[in-house]
Amino acid sequence: MKLDALSLPNPVDVLVVGAGPAGATAARHAARAGARVLVVDKRKQLGVPVQCGEYYPSAVVDGEPIAASAIQAQAGRCEVYFDAGPEPISVARDNGILIDRCAFDRWLVLRAIQAGATVRVGATLRGLDDHTARIMTASGPVDVTFGRLVAADGAVSTTRSQLGAAAIDTVAGLQVEVAGPRRIEGVAYFFWRDFPSGYGWVFSKAATANVGVAGDAAQLQRFLDRLLVWLAAEQPLSVLRWVAGRIPRFAPDFMKSQGSVMFAGDAAGAIDEVTWGGLEPAVVTGRRAGQWAACTAPASHLADPCFERMLLSAAQRRAQWLAAGQLDLQSLATAWYSLQTSDRDI
Numbered sequence: 001m002k003l004d005a006l007s008l009p010n011p012v013d014v015l016v017v018g019a020g021p022a023g024a025t026a027a028r029h030a031a032r033a034g035a036r037v038l039v040v041d042k043r044k045q046l047g048v049p050v051q052c053g054e055y056y057p058s059a060v061v062d063g064e065p066i067a068a069s070a071i072q073a074q075a076g077r078c079e080v081y082f083d084a085g086p087e088p089i090s091v092a093r094d095n096g097i098l099i100d101r102c103a104f105d106r107w108l109v110l111r112a113i114q115a116g117a118t119v120r121v122g123a124t125l126r127g128l129d130d131h132t133a134r135i136m137t138a139s140g141p142v143d144v145t146f147g148r149l150v151a152a153d154g155a156v157s158t159t160r161s162q163l164g165a166a167a168i169d170t171v172a173g174l175q176v177e178v179a180g181p182r183r184i185e186g187v188a189y190f191f192w193r194d195f196p197s198g199y200g201w202v203f204s205k206a207a208t209a210n211v212g213v214a215g216d217a218a219q220l221q222r223f224l225d226r227l228l229v230w231l232a233a234e235q236p237l238s239v240l241r242w243v244a245g246r247i248p249r250f251a252p253d254f255m256k257s258q259g260s261v262m263f264a265g266d267a268a269g270a271i272d273e274v275t276w277g278g279l280e281p282a283v284v285t286g287r288r289a290g291q292w293a294a295c296t297a298p299a300s301h302l303a304d305p306c307f308e309r310m311l312l313s314a315a316q317r318r319a320q321w322l323a324a325g326q327l328d329l330q331s332l333a334t335a336w337y338s339l340q341t342s343d344r345d346i
């Protein structure tokens with residue numbers, strides 16, 4: 001293959017930084033609207049390493065059923081435990097899907113490519129100056145000229161720091177992939193009175209489960225250990241993989257554009273503050289950022305009151321629990337019921 005076949009298209013109408021769910025969805029929508037789109041990602045391989053519990057709250061993503069290759073199991077049911085009591089305090093039907101996150105990200109990126117976007121991995125945003133971005137590639141730096149930029153580069157966003165925008169506040173996540181826990185079918189969430197800043201989860205697939213905690217970094221190991229001990233009571237566990245990562249806190253101004261740049265997904269602080277699920281908000285804000293970047297709609301016309309209300313009310317609920325000093329069992333159970341059982345197709 002000739003080397004220039006791999007050179008970056010330049011100039012472009014839309015530059016997307018980050019090929020996660022937010023960036024891939026933005027690229028798809030911008031390309032569908034006819035824009036010349038380039039997506040760059042610093043990773044060498046799409047979706048790797050996986051830093052995710054791999055739970056998606058619906059079988060539909062951006063208006064289409066999730067590709068069969070990215071589905072590992074149906075959640076089926078959701079249990080909520082408090083202080084690791086022997087029985088769950090609530091059980092609900094759950095329409096969520098356990099995905100293979102690597103295959104999921106790849107599927108979203110392929111859809112963007114089918115819509116006309118060009119994608120380059122191993123290409124890192126290093127600098128930003130008005131309408132020019134410095135991209136570091138294996139063959140050296142390239143200055144790409146763009147009309148609009150979608151910053152979808154995750155919770156610790158280089159684009160934010162390049163623009164002098166305040167960093168997104170984050171919490172820490174710690175997770176293990178284990179084989180063997182038969183105690184939980186589907187998904188389960190764990191809350192502890194002495195861990196008001198966070199919670200734990202078990203997302204079960206056929207033979208393995210993702211077991212994690214998120215919240216104050218100093219407490220994560222202790223509560224993950226607590227959860228693993230509880231799970232291992234019935235059967236020994238084998239640990240297959242450790243995962244650590246940052247999860248954004250909700251930012252109320254998550255859909256604001258800054259000049260020729262719009263943030264999407266984790267980089268925008270678009271998160272459900274109750275579940276700390278960021279995949280669906282990444283897809284929704286990615287779609288909007290892509291439409292804005294292709295100039296098909298001004299930012300002010302892209303708001304979706306239903307989605308906005310959902311994220312806002314989740315943030316308010318968490319704030320109320322924390323202000324109350326301890327978690328109120330009843331409101332917690334109700335919140336999880338309503339969040340987990342609502343039919344959604346956002």
Ligand SMILES: Cc1cc2nc3c(=O)[nH]c(=O)nc-3n(C[C@H](O)[C@H](O)[C@H](O)COP(=O)(O)OP(=O)(O)OC[C@H]3O[C@@H](n4cnc5c(N)ncnc54)[C@H](O)[C@@H]3O)c2cc1C
Pocket residue numbers: 017018019020021022023040041042043047051052053054055056123124125126152153154155157158159173174175212243244245246247264265266267276277278279280282
């Ligand atoms: C332990 C853990 C478990 C989680 N579990 C779940 C879950 O079960 N369900 C759920 O909904 N959410 C979960 N989340 C949150 C979810 O993973 C994120 O909200 C989601 O990945 C956000 O997507 P995104 O596209 O905004 O960002 P990302 O998926 O983080 O993608 C950002 C991309 O930008 C690239 N990038 C970064 N900097 C640069 C740069 N300078 N130049 C080029 N590229 C760059 C990165 O390589 C990356 O590919 C979890 C998070 C953690 C940490």
